[in-house]
Amino acid sequence: MQLIDGKKLAKKIREELKEEVEELNKKGIVPKLAVIMVGNDKASSVYVKNKSKACDEIGIKYEEFLKDENTTQEELIGLIQKLNNRKDINGILLQSPIPKKLDIREAFNCIDDNKDVDGFNPVNVGKLSIGEDCFISCTPYGVIKMLEAYNIDVEGKQAVIIGRSNIVGKPLIQCLLNKNATVTVCHSKTQNLKEITKQADILVAALGKTKFIKEDMVKEGAVVIDVGINRTEEGKLAGDVDFENVSKKASYITPVPGGVGPMTIAMLMYNVVKATKIANGII
Ligand code: NDP
Numbered sequence: 001m002q003l004i005d006g007k008k009l010a011k012k013i014r015e016e017l018k019e020e021v022e023e024l025n026k027k028g029i030v031p032k033l034a035v036i037m038v039g040n041d042k043a044s045s046v047y048v049k050n051k052s053k054a055c056d057e058i059g060i061k062y063e064e065f066l067k068d069e070n071t072t073q074e075e076l077i078g079l080i081q082k083l084n085n086r087k088d089i090n091g092i093l094l095q096s097p098i099p100k101k102l103d104i105r106e107a108f109n110c111i112d113d114n115k116d117v118d119g120f121n122p123v124n125v126g127k128l129s130i131g132e133d134c135f136i137s138c139t140p141y142g143v144i145k146m147l148e149a150y151n152i153d154v155e156g157k158q159a160v161i162i163g164r165s166n167i168v169g170k171p172l173i174q175c176l177l178n179k180n181a182t183v184t185v186c187h188s189k190t191q192n193l194k195e196i197t198k199q200a201d202i203l204v205a206a207l208g209k210t211k212f213i214k215e216d217m218v219k220e221g222a223v224v225i226d227v228g229i230n231r232t233e234e235g236k237l238a239g240d241v242d243f244e245n246v247s248k249k250a251s252y253i254t255p256v257p258g259g260v261g262p263m264t265i266a267m268l269m270y271n272v273v274k275a276t277k278i279a280n281g282i283i
Contacts, residue, residue, distance in 0.1 A: 001247050004146050004225070004254045010262035013145070014058055017269050021059040024276060031276035032061040033091040033117065034083045038076060038098040039069040048095055054265050060272055063089070069099045076102060077110055084112040090279050091117035091272040096167075114278055117271035119171065128174045135271050140172035142263030143204065143225055144179070150252060152223055155180040158199050162186045162213075162240070163206030168227055172204060193217070205240035215245040224250040227260045 021031060033055055035048055048064070055062040065079060076098075083092050092115045098104050108116075113123035119137035127134035136144075147154055159181040163169035169185060176183045181202065186193055188207075197203055197217040205213045206227035218224060224247075228240030239256030247253050254260055277283045 001250050002150070002252050003247075004150055004252050004259065006142070006146060006254055006259040006261065006263045007257075009146060009149050010142075010266035013263075013266040014054060014269060017266075017273050018058045020273055024273075024280075024282075025059065027280075029276060029280050030061055030088075031059075031090050031272050032063065032088055033093060033272045034063050034065065034086075034089045035093045035095060036065045036067065036076070036079060036083075037095045038067045038071050038102065041095075041097055044095045044097070050265055051093070051268060054269050055272075058269055058273075060269065071099075071102070073102050073106070076107055080107060080110045084110070084115060087279075089115065090276040091115050093118055093268070115275055117268060117275055118167075119271070120167070125166075125171070128171060128178075131174075131178050135274070136175065136267075137167055137171040138267040138271065139168050139206075139227060139260060139264045140175045141267040141270075142260055143172060143227070144175045145267065146225070146254065146260070146263060147179075147202070147223070152202070152252060154202065157181050157201040158184070159202040159204070160184045160186065160197055160200035161204045161206065162190075162193070162197070163204075163208070163227070165206070168206040172206070176202075207240055209240055210238045211240070211242040213241040213246060215242065215249050218246050218249050220249050221251045222249065224253040225260065226254050226256050228256060229261060 052062050083089050092111050108120040111121050113121045116124050116135050119135040124134040159176045161169050161172050164185050164187045173183050173185055194217045198219050202223045204225045210230040226239035226241040230238050232238045237257050
């Protein structure tokens, strides 16, 4: 079994981006990310802090817009439109969740598709589905970069994704399909799940259930990617995969923490640099 070290790979990507940003700086260009947070979700605060740390490290400027939970839909949309029009802002990220009374879909739809570094705008979602260059949602993008970095051949392989959320499962279907995998997607209504997961050459768990994937659900020699980030009762971080037992059967496996998580942030940084290059006519 080989461990797919997301932490190490993410560090390498951040270092490469730092060099790219230094080159941009020489041309007088400074990438800048705007992050909007509405309400005070504790987990979001941690994610946002990690993102700002990564920006600092790479040389991406960072501006935070913290709105209280009484923010109206009009105020949120107004803020996004203001940021769409600001030339110094290259990427806009709306941290989810936001208070339930607000319509997050409408808000994502308003983000300029050239500043949509999370890849949630329908233009980018649509482009991904027809295989055009676009901003790819950061977690699926991170998964693909991991497979590429470890030279894991995807073409013609049976890939099974568990989870069909708009931010992970669905964009990952397109990413794997674009790489010529044969993709099956499972969800909470899937019957005979184990029979399907046992067919997988590449198994991606993105359902959000601690240690749900047991060794008897996995084919010998499968590549296992664990997207899950869950808190155990003891407050520890745990993935969707029972790592200790599944790792004995897998050919490659990602750990939690230190797997997909750091890659998600690295790919966000990648998308901000890409947005900056688009805004400045470099690509
Ligand atoms: P969602 O809750 O939005 O989606 C979960 C998906 O899993 C749904 O499609 C659901 O099916 C499916 N599902 C739930 N239970 C089962 C089951 N018993 N059997 C089969 N399918 C099931 O979660 P997210 O996609 O947002 O996140 C998934 C996990 O990934 C979470 O642990 C989250 O914390 C983590 N995550 C990690 C990231 C990272 O950077 N590493 C980034 C984003 C998320 P249905 O559609 O039918 O309800």
